[in-house]
Amino acid sequence: MKRIGMGIILLLLLGVLNAPAAASEVKSIVRLGSDVTIEAGQKALNVTAIGGQITVMGTVENNVVAIGGSVVLTRTAVVGGSVTSVGGVIVMARGAEVNGNLTEINSSNLQETLTTALSSEWEGWSWVFAIISLSIFLVILVLALLIAALLPKPVRVVSEAITENTFKVVLCGLLGLVLISPLAILLTISVVGIALIPLEVIVVVCSILLGFIAVGRIIGGWFLRLIRHRAGMIRETLWGLILLWMIGWIPYLGWMIKAVAIVIGLGAALVTRFGTYQGWKCEQTCPVPGTDPRGENLNRPLPPPPPGSNGQRGADPAPTGDSPTDHRQDPPSPVGGSEPQ
Secondary structure: OHHHHHHHHHHHHHHHHHHHHHHOOOOOEEEEOOOEEEOOOOEEOOEEEEOOOEEEOOEEOOOEEEEOOOEEEOOOOEEOOOEEEEOOOEEEOOOOEEOOOEEEEOOOOHHHHHHHHHOOOOHHHHHHHHHHHHHHHHHHHHHHHHHHHHOHHHHHHHHHHHHHOHHHHHHHHHHHHHHHHHHHHHHHHOOHHHHHHHHHHHHHHHHHHHHHHHHHHHHHHHHHHHOOOOOOHHHHHHHHHHHHHHHOOOOOOHHHHHHHHHHHHHHHHHHOOOOOOOHHHHHOOOOOOOEOOOOOEOOOOOOOOOOOOOOOOOOOOOOOOOOOOOOOOOOOOOOOOOOOO
16 A cells, blocks of 8 residues: 555656646747747747737747748747748848748749749749649630530631631731720729629630630641541540640740730631621622622623524523514415415
């Protein structure tokens, strides 16, 4: 019994001694809309403040991040990781110690930060942009295949307009791009037109999407004919959009090719009224009034009849009734040659 009592007493003593250690356990600090201060002698694992300032006089084992605020490091501050301030500045005293990087993102260095992010120095960012681009491409590809399968006629009409009347399509595309902003401004100025701004956005987006699908179908058709493979609208659209997406990754030239495709597609969609109007074909296929489909003039004078035809065309039926000249022959004379009395 004495041994059991001594064991219980020892356990209680250990618990009392370990209580301060448990209370002083290093934790991460996260604040929203308020400032954070790490006092001298205080330790923290990570410190994050959103909409507030961080002041460090003690020790932070990992990182310090302030979003919408600044970070102040006094001469006694020790940070084991990196210090980041988004929308603020980093103020660091001479004796402060930071083992990681110092990163400021604000209006003064935003352009420089974006340029660095887009360069090859940040390999992680390139993968992020690649994933975003691939996700957008997959969404557009699914929509394109659905439109090509469910609405093949508009896609075909827009593609024909691009191949048969390219000059007019390009002009309409450039004119459409130029008029988008002025039209939006006019709608904004007028009270009634404000409600039509979403409609304008929908029309522009649908026009660009339909035209881009048609351009992709044309490119896919060229590619399939080049490799001598059987073509179809869905297959042409699939391969064309894949090729356009791959071309877009070419430095400096890729975005130019995509921009040209968008302009051409927008113009073709506007000319054909979303693939429902084919009046643009009249410039090439409709005959001129007064001519037959072969282009011959129907109002020219008829050639004179050949000699001996009595002015009648071979295809016309013989006239009935009295004629100005009697072509009837005399009855034959009786035998013997005597004429009737």
